[in-house]
Amino acid sequence: MYAWPASEVPALPGEGRDLQIHDTATQGTITLDPGPVARIYVCGITPYDATHMGHAATYNAFDLVQRVWLDTKRQVHYVQNVTDVDDPLLERAIRDGHDWTELAERETALFREDMPALRMLPPQHYIGAVEAIPGIVPLVERLRDAGAAYELEGDVYFSVEADPHFGEVSNLDAEAMRLLSAERGGDPDRPGKKNPLDPMLWMSAREGEPSWDGGTLGRGRPGWHIECVAIALDHLGMGFDVQGGGSDLTFPHHEMGASHAQALTGEYPFAKAYVHAGMVALNGEKMSKSKGNLVFVSKLRRDGVDPAAIRLALLSHHYRADWEWTDAVLEEAQQRLGRWRAAVSRPDGPSADDLVEEIREALANDLDAPAALLAVDRWAALQESDGGTDEGAPGLVSRAVDALLGVAL
Known part of the structure; x- marks a missing residue:
């Protein structure tokens, strides 16, 4: 599966900063030291109702991670999946009277249009669950044969007891965990399971639902968590630097994925850091497909909203914060974009060397984008009030804002 075109990331003078970031597993801030090639896996969309502002906020956070690493002159090996077969997708297709494959393809295509508009850097590997099935089946067979998984009425479950x-x-x-499992796609109350928390690895074929050849597993389709594990192990291996996604993926998805991988390989940890973005609300409730309270990037774009303003609206909130999308948030972002563009349009201005370092410092401090925005605000205000004589300053500010924040001025 192809991703989307990459926008150019301008090179900046000086040196970038190593990233300190909040790790969910240790519940503290850690300094990432990836080596020359940084490895990151970010869980992708289930392709229906794409791309809403919750999606955009999550991918914006991990785009910043990439940009901080690129600024340190590292290469970034970024992998993202698409869960293009899953119960929610099939349910939505039935509800709306659509073929599930057409729905998945249409929404994935829309996502591919929104991402470059927002200047999100693409993954090197963009893998659908369906295309990953040939690599998933052997992993499930290995877990079963090792005693880390068991069969129940034709389905195969992972035993959470297999991972210490x-x-x-x-x-x-x-x-x-039990409550969240029931809420987020698990079946803790199914009779016959060894542990209520055990997640499904392979679902045997159901009448009227898509299925694939599972070798010794029989026809069926993969569970949610093993999909990401197979893709991550194939393209990144164990011990990659960041496992990312929205905070609603912490459990069960990232918990189960880590256990699957650790039971498969006997190695620990699956990822060095588990990084989670906050939830975006609308009208007082978390923005979600089930509630239907979604603000879409594509709709805003069709209404003439500059994608750079959408990105600034996302950046104005710390990535770990839960926040609410409002007209006022967008209006403030549009006004900020206008001020910044006016400031960099002048032939000269105040020196911007310190500003570049302020942006770097803010982002290295757990991706503090709001602090970075305020630093640019201060430079723009100084430009408006006093100006300056540095002919290279406006260009440097424009390049830094593009390279580090992904906003094209």
């Missing part, structure tokens, strides 16, 4: 580190990503107690 189970629970170390989310740090939740068993009851909280």
Whole structure:
């Protein structure tokens, strides 16, 4: 599966900063030291109702991670999946009377249009669940044959007891896990399971639903978590630098994925850091497909909203914060974009060397984009009030804002 075109990232003078970021597993800030090639896996969309502002906020956060690493002159190996077969997708297709493959293809195509408009850097590998099935089946067979998985009425479940580190990503107690499992696609109350939390690895074929050849597993389709594990292990290996996604993926998705991989390989950890973006709300409720309270990037673009303003609206909130999308948030971003563009349009201005370092410092400090925006605001205000004589300053500000924040001025 192809991703989308990459926008050019301008090179900046000086040196970037190593990234300090909040790790969900340790519940503290850690300094990432990836080496010459940084490895990151970000969980992608289930392709229906794309691309809403919650999606955009999540991918904006991990785009910043890439940009900080690129500024340190590292290469970035970025992998993202598309869950192009799953219960929610099939349910939506039936509800709306659409073929599920056409729905997935249409929404994935829309996502591909929105991402470059927002200047999100593409992954090197963009992999659909369906195309990953040939690599998923052997992993499920290995887990079953090793005693880390078991069959139940034709389905195959992972035994969470097979991983001694189970629970170390989310740090939740068993009851909280059970409640979230029921809420987020699990089946903790199914009779016959060894542990209510055990997640499905392979679902045997159901009448009227798509299925694939599973070798010794029989016809069926993969569970949600093993999909990402197969893709990540294939393209990144164990111990990659960042596992990313929205905070609603902490449990069960990232918890289960880590346990699958650790049971498969006998190695620990699956990822060095688990990084999660906050949720975006609308009208007081989390923006979600099930509630239907979604603001779409494509709709805003069709209405003539500059994608750079959308990106600035996202950047005005810390990536880990839960926040609410409002007309006022967008209006403030549009006004900020206008001020910045006016400031860099002049032939000269105040020196911007310190500003570049302020942006770098803010982003290295757990992706503090709001602090970076305020630093640019101060430079723009100084430009408006006093101006300056540095002929290279406006160009440097424009390049820095593009390279580090992904906003084209």
